[in-house]
Amino acid sequence: xxxxxxxxxxxxxxxxxxxxxxxxxxxxxxxxxxxxxxxxxxxxxxxxxxxxxxxxxxxxxxxxxxxxxxxxxxxxxxxxxxxxxxxxxxxxxxxxxxxxxxxxxxxxxxxxxxxxxxxxxxxxxxxxxxxxxxxxxxxxxxxxxxxxxxxxxxxxxxxxxxxxxxxxxxxxxxxxxxxxxxxxxxxxxxxxxxxxxxxxxxxxxxxxxxxxxxxxxxxxxxxxxxxxxxxxxxxxxxxxxxxxxxxxxxxxxxxxxxxxxxxxxxxxxxxxxxxxxxxxxxxxxxxxxxxxxxxxxxxxxxxxxxxxxxxxxxxxxxxxxxxxxxxxxxxxxxxxxxxxxxxxxxxxx
Amino acid sequence: xxxxxxxxxxxxxxxxxxxxxxxxxxxxxxxxxxxxxxxxxxxxxxxxxxxxxxxxxxxxxxxxxxxxxxxxxxxxxxxxxxxxxxxxxxxxxxxxxxxxxxxxxxxxxxxxxxxxxxxxxxxxxxxxxxxxxxxxxxxxxxxxxxxxxxxxxxxxxxxxxxxxxxxxxxxxxxxxxxxxxxxxxxxxxxxxxxxxxxxxxxxxxxxxxxxxxxxxxxxxxxxxxxxxxxxxxxxxxxxxxxxxxxxxxxxxxxxxxxxxxxxxxxxxxxxxxxxxxxxxxxxxxxxxxxxxxxxxxxxxxxxxxxxxxxxxxxxxxxxxxxxxxxxxxxxxxxxxxxxxxxx
Ligand SMILES: Nc1ncnc2c1ncn2[C@@H]1O[C@H](COP(=O)(O)OP(=O)(O)OP(=O)(O)O)[C@@H](O)[C@H]1O
Ligand SMILES: Nc1ncnc2c1ncn2[C@@H]1O[C@H](COP(=O)(O)OP(=O)(O)OP(=O)(O)O)[C@@H](O)[C@H]1O
Ligand code: SF4
Ligand SMILES: [Mg+2]
Ligand SMILES: [Mg+2]
Numbered sequence: 009x010x011x012x013x014x015x016x017x018x019x020x021x022x023x024x025x026x027x028x029x030x031x032x033x034x035x036x037x038x039x040x041x042x043x044x045x046x047x048x049x050x051x052x053x054x055x056x057x058x059x060x061x062x063x064x065x066x067x068x069x070x071x072x073x074x075x076x077x078x079x080x081x082x083x084x085x086x087x088x089x090x091x092x093x094x095x096x097x098x099x100x101x102x103x104x105x106x107x108x109x110x111x112x113x114x115x116x117x118x119x120x121x122x123x124x125x126x127x128x129x130x131x132x133x134x135x136x137x138x139x140x141x142x143x144x145x146x147x148x149x150x151x152x153x154x155x156x157x158x159x160x161x162x163x164x165x166x167x168x169x170x171x172x173x174x175x176x177x178x179x180x181x182x183x184x185x186x187x188x189x190x191x192x193x194x195x196x197x198x199x200x201x202x203x204x205x206x207x208x209x210x211x212x213x214x215x216x217x218x219x220x221x222x223x224x225x226x227x228x229x230x231x232x233x234x235x236x237x238x239x240x241x242x243x244x245x246x247x248x249x250x251x252x253x254x255x256x257x258x259x260x261x262x263x264x265x266x267x268x269x270x271x272x273x274x275x276x277x278x279x280x281x282x283x284x285x286x287x288x289x290x291x292x293x294x295x296x297x298x299x300x301x302x303x304x305x306x307x308x309x310x311x312x313x314x315x316x317x318x319x320x321x322x323x324x325x326x327x328x329x330x331x332x333x334x335x336x337x338x339x340x341x342x343x344x345x346x347x348x349x350x351x352x353x354x355x356x357x
Numbered sequence: 358x359x360x361x362x363x364x365x366x367x368x369x370x371x372x373x374x375x376x377x378x379x380x381x382x383x384x385x386x387x388x389x390x391x392x393x394x395x396x397x398x399x400x401x402x403x404x405x406x407x408x409x410x411x412x413x414x415x416x417x418x419x420x421x422x423x424x425x426x427x428x429x430x431x432x433x434x435x436x437x438x439x440x441x442x443x444x445x446x447x448x449x450x451x452x453x454x455x456x457x458x459x460x461x462x463x464x465x466x467x468x469x470x471x472x473x474x475x476x477x478x479x480x481x482x483x484x485x486x487x488x489x490x491x492x493x494x495x496x497x498x499x500x501x502x503x504x505x506x507x508x509x510x511x512x513x514x515x516x517x518x519x520x521x522x523x524x525x526x527x528x529x530x531x532x533x534x535x536x537x538x539x540x541x542x543x544x545x546x547x548x549x550x551x552x553x554x555x556x557x558x559x560x561x562x563x564x565x566x567x568x569x570x571x572x573x574x575x576x577x578x579x580x581x582x583x584x585x586x587x588x589x590x591x592x593x594x595x596x597x598x599x600x601x602x603x604x605x606x607x608x609x610x611x612x613x614x615x616x617x618x619x620x621x622x623x624x625x626x627x628x629x630x631x632x633x634x635x636x637x638x639x640x641x642x643x644x645x646x647x648x649x650x651x652x653x654x655x656x657x658x659x660x661x662x663x664x665x666x667x668x669x670x671x672x673x674x675x676x677x678x679x680x681x682x683x684x685x686x687x688x689x690x691x692x693x694x695x696x697x698x699x700x
Contacts (some may be wrong), residue, residue: 175418176418203586277560
């Protein structure tokens with residue numbers, strides 16, 4: 009912990025696992041089954057770092073963010089925030105203290121704003137709760153300033169609106185402004201720009217970049233937009249069916265993807281300028297939700313490189329190049345015995 | 358104004374268009390009342406949709422895209438009002454439909470995948486029950502058959518049919534979005550309006566679903582209005598693209614043409630602000646300036662305060678840009694633009 013390099017680690021996540029109950033295997037009782045939404049995911053987030061989290065829809069991205077923000081209890085693993093395990097935080101006051109330093113931007117801007125409260129309420133409330141400002145003109149000033157920062161003008165008008173008087177992208181920016189309000193150290197941003205056009209999107213991305221630079225703000229940035237992940241992120245983690253499949257510096261991941269799923273993902277990105285025509289995605293496989301997983305690679309039934317071994321053994325995570333981690337038997341990775349248990353991942357993404 | 362109506366009602370654009378258009382929107386205007394006055398969210402918008410066509414609608418956040426979608430379904434609620442225009446579906450005026458006809462129109466004829474899809478499922482019923490109920494309410498089929506159809510639809514959008522038993526909160530954002538797409542497809546609509554349907558989908562799933570929808574479209578010939586901020590997606594997907602700014606259409610062209618030869622400075626700006634996954638990773642600025650205020654929009658061309666071609670060097674052009682609103686004109690075959698640079 010005393011090592012200088014490690015001192016800049018803000019959040020250190022080890023073996024994070026989250027299972028949801030999924031009923032029983034038969035109507036007459038049977039064994040209890042679980043959706044393995046996140047299995048044994050490890051990474052660390054440094055001060056001023058933007059860490060991208062990309063992957064298949066349903067692969068566990070939102071679950072990771074929700075567990076880290078204390079909304080769901082974890083099944084296993086630990087998440088040290090400045091050395092303290094946030095998965096074991098108890099008590100309202102501690103939780104409140106944590107929330108003022110780690111803020112979440114939710115994926116669904118239509119479900120995450122209270123429909124009967126104004127924009128002003130949504131942004132001023134955290135300011136007041138966390139005593140960032142006193143009620144009155146200072147709060148108003150800060151509110152208007154935040155709205156302007158995210159391009160919601162004129163702020164006086166926007167502040168008085170109810171969520172259903174805003175467009176999708178406008179709500180998304182209200183959510184982002186709300187997270188910024190308390191000057192947090194970390195923002196867990198779940199698809200914060202998915203409804204924004206390129207121009208406003210660039211504004212928000214550049215704002216994220218600037219706050220990282222000026223205030224050392226760190227982000228876990230969940231996105232489907234690989235181009236924006238490349239533009240903004242220092243590192244990118246690729247998730248598939250609850251497993252960390254690859255993790256590497258952003259540029260390297262784009263240039264030299266190692267995992268077959270990452271490669272599939274990159275070929276599917278629209279590249280209108282190259283006029284390559286449409287890429288038909290051939291790997292239309294069952295998109296797995298993992299209930300009671302069997303041993304084997306979770307990508308095996310869609311993988312173009314699948315080998316016999318992949319169906320019976322589960323690949324572990326290994327650092328196959330400096331700071332480049334991958335979970336795939338095409339590389340020299342260990343095999344995880346039986347069902348994956350916490351603590352098997354060595355990936356320190 | 359009339360030029361626009363004629364253009365997208367069809368007659369001058371393509372002689373046969375008017376009669377074979379499934380949906381023809383003409384001169385549509387929508388306002389929201391606000392304390393400062395009416396916000397003109399949609400102004401004098403015209404377009405038509407033919408069977409088998411995919412019309413893409415792009416434009417910045419808050420420019421009125423969802424408002425067009427809602428107006429087309431007659432779903433605008435107080436304090437919003439349709440103040441002008443006509444919406445004809447198979448030559449029947451939607452704005453005059455009785456409530457019975459409207460109900461039939463909304464589900465069986467035109468289906469909407471709304472932007473709030475992620476939040477649109479009933480939280481206290483399993484998603485499967487919701488699809489089955491909808492099928493049984495609108496079509497003469499039994500529960501078993503409806504169940505089977507629901508399973509097929511889930512398969513189609515790439516969710517395990519087992520998941521029909523899940524409640525909305527147990528599904529990921531992308532799964533909820535896909536459930537809504539499945540529901541919209543359930544009754545074989547003739548027009549499908551999709552408002553940002555893929556914001557929670559990774560590119561692989563997105564491609565897969567769009568392929569499935571295109572295959573269905575080839576089979577059944579329905580028309581699609583596809584709304585998204587993602588121009589690169591539209592360029593691949595659509596037959597034609599309409600670009601909107603501050604409530605108005607500013608450019609309409611075949612997809613390929615728009616990609617190769619964007620004319621409106623706003624469209625050009627959009628095309629130039631894409632980050633990409635290859636090539637140099639340069640800083641991009643987007644389009645400088647703030648989105649316009651819809652209550653008191655800029656005079657003349659609404660884009661002029663942000664337009665790189667509005668410099669004042671050419672005095673007479675500048676006077677036009679700042680005082681007179683450009684009309685949509687066909688400046689090349691099927692390529693319409695509203696901009697004073699193309700007088
Ligand atoms: N409360 C819950 N109860 C049961 N299952 C859940 C719950 N929340 C999530 N899941 C399941 O966990 C898995 C991961 O979901 P998650 O929302 O984390 O995915 P995601 O990566 O964010 O996907 P998307 O990109 O579609 O938003 C999914 O199979 C989902 O159905
Ligand atoms: N009920 C309402 N009252 C007042 N203004 C409204 C209302 N609903 C929408 N607006 C305003 O109308 C404009 C157009 O909204 P609309 O939802 O059509 O935008 P959009 O193009 O779909 O944007 P996005 O891409 O962000 O979803 C926005 O500026 C919005 O603030
Ligand atoms: S472990 Fe095997 S199945 Fe899995 S990604 Fe690698 S090659 Fe494919
Ligand atoms: Mg999610
Ligand atoms: Mg919208």
